[in-house]
Amino acid sequence: MTHAMIVIDVQNDFCPGGALAVEQGDRIVQPINEAMGDFDAVILTQDWHPADHSSFAGNHPGKAPMEMIELPYGPQVLWPDHCVIGSKGADFHPELDTSRADLILRKGFRPAIDSYSAFFENDRRTATGLEGYLRTRGIEKLTLVGLATDFCVNYSAVDAAKLGFDVTVRLEMCRGIDVGGSLDAALAGMRTAGVTLG
Ligand code: VGL
Numbered sequence: 001m002t003h004a005m006i007v008i009d010v011q012n013d014f015c016p017g018g019a020l021a022v023e024q025g026d027r028i029v030q031p032i033n034e035a036m037g038d039f040d041a042v043i044l045t046q047d048w049h050p051a052d053h054s055s056f057a058g059n060h061p062g063k064a065p066m067e068m069i070e071l072p073y074g075p076q077v078l079w080p081d082h083c084v085i086g087s088k089g090a091d092f093h094p095e096l097d098t099s100r101a102d103l104i105l106r107k108g109f110r111p112a113i114d115s116y117s118a119f120f121e122n123d124r125r126t127a128t129g130l131e132g133y134l135r136t137r138g139i140e141k142l143t144l145v146g147l148a149t150d151f152c153v154n155y156s157a158v159d160a161a162k163l164g165f166d167v168t169v170r171l172e173m174c175r176g177i178d179v180g181g182s183l184d185a186a187l188a189g190m191r192t193a194g195v196t197l198g
């Protein structure tokens with residue numbers, strides 16, 4: 001079975017010192033690099049937002065990061081401005097081995113819709129095209145790693161499982177944000193969706 005590793009959002013803004021830093025986010029870089037050789041394909045995703053993105057607290061006067069708002073597609077967490085297109089924060093961690101990537105998939109570039117999942121944006125309908133890429137390459141098995149466990153890894157893993165892929169999340173190569181119980185909820189949700197937590 002063709003087996004791909006999908007590395008979610010290992011970018012400067014999600015690492016210590018970044019705009020939306022995940023604790024120990026940088027610790028996963030070397031293990032990910034070492035694991036890449038075990039897979040038939042390596043895919044990297046990159047959170048990639050225009051400066052006027054609707055998920056940025058800075059674009060909603062009077063709102064603070066981590067508050068919730070209602071957008072036309074449903075509830076949305078407001079984040080500190082992060083991974084702005086072309087910024088240093090949007091670059092991959094400098095030690096991530098990007099040379100092994102067959103595909104770099106960018107997501108979250110539409111100002112009006114956030115995209116946690118590598119498969120569907122937060123309206124849950126707009127496709128990124130990743131499913132088609134994987135299917136046309138005959139990839140059926142996925143191992144997901146990266147940042148953050150409870151948001152982009154979680155949403156990507158659950159969508160992949162719903163689409164019928166055989167999905168494993170390697171937790172030692174992930175780190176979480178953990179806001180308001182989001183990490184426990186994510187782990188339970190992934191298990192329910194049939195994701196193997198390794
Ligand atoms: C992410 C919040 C906002 C992530 C991206 O990569 O998990 N989280 N944008």
Ligand code: ZN
Nearest residue numbers: 047049083108
């Ligand atoms: Zn984002």
